[in-house]
Amino acid sequence: MNDSDKKRLLREMIFFRRFEDRCFEAYVERKIGGFLHLYSGQEAVATGVLEMANVGVGEKGDYVITGYRDHVHALKSGAPAKEVMAELYGKETGSSRGRGGSMHIFDPTANFMGGYALVGQPFPLAAGLALGCKHKKTDQIAICFLGDGANNQGTFHETMNMASVWNLPVLFVCENNGYAIGTHIDRSTAQTDQYKRVDTAYNMKSSQHDGMDIEAVMKEAKKAVDYVRNEQKPYFIEFMTYRYRGHSMSDAKGYRTKEEEAEWEKRDPIKILSDRLIKAGTLSKEDIKAMEDEIQNEIENEIIKFAEDSPEPNIADLNKYVLDDNPDPRWVGPLK
């Protein structure tokens, strides 16, 4: 990785952090409704893994799918930030035309196949995307990001089994942030090392790594992505990470200590990379400040402005998108 890539990745992570912070503010201002789950702290995982995958190239690229903490995965996959923010604002210009909201960002033009609120539901959907790739004999793979909490769903076990027995090209990325909503992994999960839950049980290759240092994430993700693509087999990769904010906006984080939070923040993914770049002389503190100002300006004057200025959906369109709006009468009818 050259210096300009490193600078770009730092900028991306700062952008994602600022994007999420701005969502927080918009939520407090009641511009964003519903549930809002922010990704701050975990940036190195989605950014690093997807940097090693074939994303941002449109429909020819790899497929990405995740749970409800989905903004950053969508952005890194190539969904336009304006459209993601407009979706959070419930606008017609949003990624899902204002019908999905924060938890249901979709952008099929970027092969971002959605965020889902049912914990563990993306496991089988991801395996299905992989089955489609395998069937079409493309070199695309499916990448599924979920948290450690999802691994206690039946869909985890059912899907790991089928992905393995059918040799599906799917990469399962476990973002282990230690909490299933507000319950610590030690209190909910018999085997706390998630990668150990698939190796012998489902005969699937798996590994566990640091999820805070993006360069470490990228190194391991590359091996996993290459394995899935070249071997046409699933891989389960676990990254140890931490979400700084609560599970959602309504979470006061009463289940964990300030000391624990401070301990993780020492290994903040943005701090790790920026310190490294400053130490190497690639960037100065002033460069980073300038980068932050530029991001702030972009988010405020382009992204938020677009979301604010966009129209809401028409109430007359309430019933659109339930079923195919232009069905072929030969198949659908009505019966003559």
Added chain:
Amino acid sequence: MAEIAYWEAILRAHDEEMTNDPMVIAMGEDIGVAGGTYKATSGLFDKYGAERIVDCPISENSYTGIGIGASMIGMRPIIEIMSINFALLALDTLVNAAAKIRYMSGGRVSCPIVMRTPGGTAHQLAAQHSARLARMFMSTSGLRVVTPRGPLDAYGMLKSAVRSNDPVIIIEHERMYNLKEDIPEEEFFRPLEGAEVVREGEDITLIGYNFSVHLCLEAAKKLEADGVSAEVIDLRSLKPIDRETIRRSVEKTHRALVAEEDEAPVGVGSEIITGIMEDCFFALDSQPVRIHAADVPVPYNHKLEQAAIPDVDDVYQGALKALGKA
């Protein structure tokens, strides 16, 4: 025309659609090497191979989810669930995912899956293999629910379901797989929407779907012997419901009966009769009648089982009541 059984009609539709479109695959338990519990995919494993006739482990929710995921990128999976009771295990991926993905993506992603499953009371299969459950699926926005009454629709509606861009649930019935009917030998399609008047009459409208259409047709013959001319409507689709065909019939006959094998509460009968009240209340000469199962889990004992579900005589007696003759 050639006489074929219901299961053969499903098999023929699978075969033709899989030949027509390489994106069509079938998934389910024991559908491949074992040939399928109802023979509806027999022989296809040898013809299309394990990649397209996918034998699934007993994991209904997740293999349905895998079919849904594949459908999001252009595949056309036909998913067989061995009994509608087991479809309850797939409600998460079916109802929370397949039915909602088009809407919550703002129309940008569709899930053109077909789920085929038999719902109904067969022969002493007891409570966990005898549920009907049509009412659970017909209440879900974003799904289509169809109920082929015989080989003609079993073939023609499966072919249409495969080509439709919506998730379609096809509810079959264990007591219908061997039912025979003449159907054309050349390819044809039967649309997913629209009720059908399968017997014309003047005095009362008997409304059924799936197996209960046959109860209505038999009851209509008995009524004919009494000098009563009964019209029979096959709903064919429970989602959406063709209220217009029902309204036209009831405005002609002025009396209505709905026969369902399911329990009554929040069911097909309550939905249809509500529609009649809203659409043609003043055309009615008597209160509509619902014929339905007892509100119990289906018992094992043969006599109890038969008592729990409606038969031809129940429909006949119900019609007499609607006609003021009972």
